[in-house]
Amino acid sequence: MNSEQSLEILVRDAQAENYKAMVATRGEAWWWIAQRTLISALQIKKNDIICDAGCGVGIYTREIVRRFPHNQIWAVDFSEKSLDILKSSIGASKANTLVGDLINFKLPEPVDTILCTEAILHIPSEQLRVDAMRNLFNALRPGGKVVLAVVPFNRKSSVKISDNRGKGGYYSYRFTPKELIELVHSAGFAHIQVRGCVNFRGFIRSRLPKWLWWTDVVFSKLPFSAQFGHLIFCTAIRPKS
Numbered sequence: 001m002n003s004e005q006s007l008e009i010l011v012r013d014a015q016a017e018n019y020k021a022m023v024a025t026r027g028e029a030w031w032w033i034a035q036r037t038l039i040s041a042l043q044i045k046k047n048d049i050i051c052d053a054g055c056g057v058g059i060y061t062r063e064i065v066r067r068f069p070h071n072q073i074w075a076v077d078f079s080e081k082s083l084d085i086l087k088s089s090i091g092a093s094k095a096n097t098l099v100g101d102l103i104n105f106k107l108p109e110p111v112d113t114i115l116c117t118e119a120i121l122h123i124p125s126e127q128l129r130v131d132a133m134r135n136l137f138n139a140l141r142p143g144g145k146v147v148l149a150v151v152p153f154n155r156k157s158s159v160k161i162s163d164n165r166g167k168g169g170y171y172s173y174r175f176t177p178k179e180l181i182e183l184v185h186s187a188g189f190a191h192i193q194v195r196g197c198v199n200f201r202g203f204i205r206s207r208l209p210k211w212l213w214w215t216d217v218v219f220s221k222l223p224f225s226a227q228f229g230h231l232i233f234c235t236a237i238r239p240k241s
Helices: 003-026 028-041 059-067 080-090 126-139 177-186 200-204 210-219 223-227
Strands: 049-053 072-077 096-099 111-117 140-150 161-163 171-173 190-197 231-237
Touching (some): 003 028, 028 059, 028 140, 028 190, 028 210, 028 231, 049 059, 049 126, 059 072, 059 080, 059 111, 072 080, 080 096, 126 140, 140 177, 177 190, 177 231, 190 223
Parallel strands (some): 049 072, 072 096, 111 140
Antiparallel strands (some): 140 231, 161 171, 190 231
């Protein structure tokens, strides 16, 4: 394990039982839109091996299992208690679990797609984030795809870096689209695209009916969505040669 994150592991273990309820405050629409935007960006095919890296208690893993029950799925996190909660919620046979951090985890075979949401931003140095990105690169087969989602830094953001390690919290870094591209490119990825995961309900504070939530998912496919997303995410490919 990465010693720089040892305090965060303690926090994540302590939060595990209540984490799903904590993040539920974002709202049903937020999670519905985020799951469909980010998982769809993986473009999962039949027989693809999927990895949810930094999965926590499995908010995205559960949706991947629901939508792709016949694919092999790996759920990776450094919080063993979080993985225990995931296994109890979906059944131990639905996904393979691995205790490990983003910098050092090793899978028994390369995978076709990796989803990594709101995890790499908690790694507390630029070099360690680069190391984590290279590890994701190495975990993919040539031609494999990564979807990496982070919290954006923009004109509405007040804090670029927060560090509450040792105070019951953890480190967090907000990315600009340019920084996200540079990080992913540094690991050797190609065909990098940045988009925003948009939730208009958050902008206009209205109560859109559920059948309109798809408009947010569609909007998130457009290049300028990176300027409005509550998350920004990139898609990238490990070159075949």
